[in-house]
Amino acid sequence: MVYRHVVGPRSWVFSGLPELMAKASPPRSGDRLAGLAAECAEETVAARWCLAEVPLADLVARPLIPYEDDDVTRLILDGHDVAAFAPIAHLTVGDFREFLLTASSDTLAAIAPGVTPEIAAAVSKIMRNQDLILVARKARVTTRFRNTIGLPGTLAVRLQPNHPSDDPAGITAAILDGLSYGCGDAVIGINPVSDSVQGLTGLLHLLDELIGRFAIPTQGCVLTHVTTTLEAMNRGVPVDLVFQSIAGTQAANASFGVTLGILKEAHEAALALKRGSLGDNVMYFETGQGSALSADAHHGIDQQTLEARAYAVARAFRPLLVNTVVGFIGPEYLYDGKEIIRAGLEDHFCGKLMGVPLGVDVCYTNHAEADQDDMDTLLTLLGAAGVTYVMGVPGADDVMLNYQSTSFHDQLYLREVLGLKRAPEFAAWLEQVGLADAAGTLLPGGATPLLAAAPAARSAA
């Protein structure tokens, strides 16, 4: 189907939905790299005019990547909830934007299973940042394992205590530091250097013992490949959450070494362990715009739409946590602070609209045109948008992955400015051990009891 928009003497023509979606996207380097971006500013807006008139039903009826070619498309269409879609089935993309601006939280929750990633991506492309914030704020997604994540007025934090050589004492030191700032209610999640089952086993026991020792109402995770975690579960190692990086096409997932079948197997294995005291959301996924292009698996689809398709993969496994690692991939996909900020808001919006518990790793690398001020801006906007969780990295400097994320201090800033609370069970624990008062304010010297778990000094070597 050809789409056309006339501006004065000029007629803009788009050959089909993939081209329309790509050219309607706010500019970013990854779409340019893929040769999909609009050639000028006017073409972008012409594409948005056309896109606004596309019926949502067309977006469902005309898959961007053919059903026969891609198991993510099959997952999206086979799982499409027609009853949830019914209230919006008659709308165009432009109508849908207006519908969302006035919809209640209950309405958004009711339609979420009927929102395909292509619908979410399409409407996001004609929304300004303030629209993305306003609607996402109303779309609440609550998940549970050992605590309750995503309640209105709350913000959780993943404590990310990475170490360049997976040293247990160094990791423990960073965990204690993070807990002392009241971080860790989303998860205590380690990115390991090693992908070996042996390394994973040691770190999982470390987390399990620390969480058990202080009876912390949270969960641990070592972010290694799903097959390694499966092997650890088979060996009886204590696994709370199964982690995997995922993307929006079958071929991109294959480049990560995963299939929907492997994810299903791991999901079932983790459910069988029954380690969650409050709920059974046992999966943790990470995503990020550009991953499909980087794997040469993008099928000519723009990176933001493909990112939303990754949330369809996540949604099928009822995850506890999903986060976009928005600025990690580098300037060839998101060039500068402006592009990173826009992408972070889009990703969060699309995930929430689809009913996925979206957090954001507000981050950048040193070859991107971005800095701490850009991260402060995005973090503040996401706080206003009701982001499920953000990262807590010591001093914002991840010394293992070599990028800058948000710090233990940054979440304190966001709580103070926006009045955001922690997950209630975790907040109660902080008060009980004397780390914080009933309002959640950290108490001087409150972390001292935790220091009982401080590792001994390294012997001089």
Place this chain on the structure above:
Amino acid sequence: MSGEDAEAIWRRLAALTPARIALGRVGAGLPTQEVLRFGLAHAQARDAVHTELDVDAVRGGIEGLGLSTVTVASAAPDRTTYLRRPDLGRRLDPDAAAALARAADGPVDLAIVVADGLSARAVHENAVPLLAALLPAVRGSGWSLGPVAVARQARVALGDAVGAALRARAVAVLIGERPGLSSPDSLGLYLTFGPRPGRSDAERNCLSNVRAAGLTLDLAAFKLHWLIGQALTRGLTGVGLKDESDRALEGPMVGAALGAPDRSS
């Protein structure tokens, strides 16, 4: 805890990790000194990305080791394009292709590419010392070497085109890595057997974080020499070739393979 006060324990914990822990706080914020310390580290990393490779100095250092050099550039004309278009950084500029054709002198076992990548600083500080540590072992193994290509605006895969032009059985790319906040000077070493444009990253072996405070130059040279030997013997690199040089390290061959290592670095 034996009477050790909390502050002392936090100092002890801070010594256990390079991560920025126990920074203290002022309300929700960082102490001023920590804000400035972070700013300095970010500035150094940014400068590492945007500093031009000093080609003459690098060539001079390499030629001082008794090797010939050839200067090449990728198809990315400047840093801004380089950062946005990794595909151009993987392709040779036409002049470079001609220069390599002139420099090529029959098939060789190994081509070496010294590339700016994302940190010219890493190359300035570590490339020549690494080659100095590697060369005795390479010569001891009797491998033939092509001219060392010094490459500007280069990605790792540019080595495939260089290696192919120099008719090398394998190519080793020494390249400035994306600078971390605490590591603006980190060199990456990538080895590819049978270099030709179109090789995937899964067909390479990588040694990362090569710098004085990371994987030391001596150890990196030892591991790279081990990998080159395996690659040339087994005819492959990548996922099929695991770095088991640690086992060799425990054996008696270390000193011999390293030649006369310079412990001062």
